[in-house]
Amino acid sequence: MIARTIVVDDSPSMQKLISAVLETDPEIKVVGTAANPDEARQMIKALNPDVITLDIEMPGMNGLDFLERLMRLRPMPVVMISSWTRKGADATIAALEIGAFSCLPKPRMDDEAALKDMCENVKAAAAAKTAIKGRHNPAAEHAQPSRTGTGRKVHGLDAIAIGASTGGVEALTEVLTGFPADCPPTFVTQHMPEHFTKSFAERLDRLCGPAVVEARDGIPVRDGHVYIAPGGVGHLTVSGRTERVCRVTPGELRSGHMPSVDVMFESVAKVYGGKCAAALLTGMGSDGAEGLLALRQAGAHTVAQDRATSLVYGMPAAAARLGAANLVLPLREITTALFGGRTEVTQNVCA
Structure with missing residues (x-):
């Protein structure tokens, strides 16, 4: 199975970096990149990816609001990629409660373990596609x-x-x-x-x-x-x-x-x-x-x-x-x- 992936990040350089890392794995294909939730929404409809990677801080609708709408209207595997700041930590925990598959740091090319982990998470997220579509959101039901x-x-x-x-x-x-x-x-x-x-x-x-x-x-x-x-x-x-x-x-x-x-x-x-x-x-x-x-x-x-x-x-x-x-x-x-x-x-x- 090839994990067809869309990378969503407002930084063009980060889009290129994440895409380059993921495409080192023969079981992952980056089928598109988007700079904001509006672009991502249209791309998801057109390309029907297995996974998306998603930043939190983006112009317009932030990643957290986009994720909430996505998991409510079209549940799919989402790997959050965010900086390790306190603000980012709070938001990423909220994202995981909403239904994100996992949270990872922004990649550094000198951290081979983290780069491998990113690829493994994307592949595991793709494999969990059916489970994600069928699950509910306990965070909203406490x-x-x-x-x-x-x-x-x-x-x-x-x-x-x-x-x-x-x-x-x-x-x-x-x-x-x-x-x-x-x-x-x-x-x-x-x-x-x-x-x-x-x-x-x-x-x-x-x-x-x-x-x-x-x-x-x-x-x-x-x-x-x-x-x-x-x-x-x-x-x-x-x-x-x-x-x-x-x-x-x-x-x-x-x-x-x-x-x-x-x-x-x-x-x-x-x-x-x-x-x-x-x-x-x-x-x-x-x-x-x-x-x-x-x-x-x-x-x-x-x-x-x-x-x-x-x-x-x-x-x-x-x-x-x-x-x-x-x-x-x-x-x-x-x-x-x-x-x-x-x-x-x-x-x-x-x-």
Whole structure:
């Protein structure tokens, strides 16, 4: 399959650069470039691309408004390409909630890993075309946060751990907005650049019953709190026996990532054993599969998102193949399952 792509950016030089990078991959063909949403709209109608790349700051209608209209009227894979500024981070998190496939930095020709990642994201976005067309927008459907709940005291959980990657902003928003305010300490690793996780935590904090914060090294672990691993700084782990604290420590990449879901899951398994629950959500690759298996072997209740509701069925599929999940469930059922609402073992977990 050739991923037919339109590049949307108001800078002619950036159009040329992004196009040049993408066309180094024989599985991608740039079929057009557009300088603004009006040009992009006409080009999409005429060329019917598999993917578009989209900048946020453009003249006339900005990229965020254009994306919202596009996902409402003609859902399709969109890869956001933006600068790593705080303003850009806030807007890109909003774009991911609206339905963008992923967010990437403006390319630099001397960063080979980032250039390869851009090509891989565009190809993965094209492969997810059918899923994107069929999904809804949970960001527009949130109920008011639950200020009461059935958290730790009812279900006997000492902790919850959740991992996600591509598609995880939407998935985590849906899962965590169902959490009660008195939930057990919850640890989250979402693959995301350094400048984005603080914005993501702040957005979740406005939507969720528990307090949602970006984790920092040495902060105490408390009930009613969700701790988001900071992007690019280190791996999120937990330490301590009676007074537990978050640890954020630099280290080697694990499963290609820092922070790594595997590292976090294995730490939670070591500290909490069977008195916790964990979920592995949508994402490219296999990060988290081995860690989820370690949690299940420690006696924890483990859940993986199913194929039908995953934007990218990579990480949860890897967990299912390892037998790491007690349950493989649609996204809408995962919150209930984490708090003990589903206890039977799902059969045919690779489906």
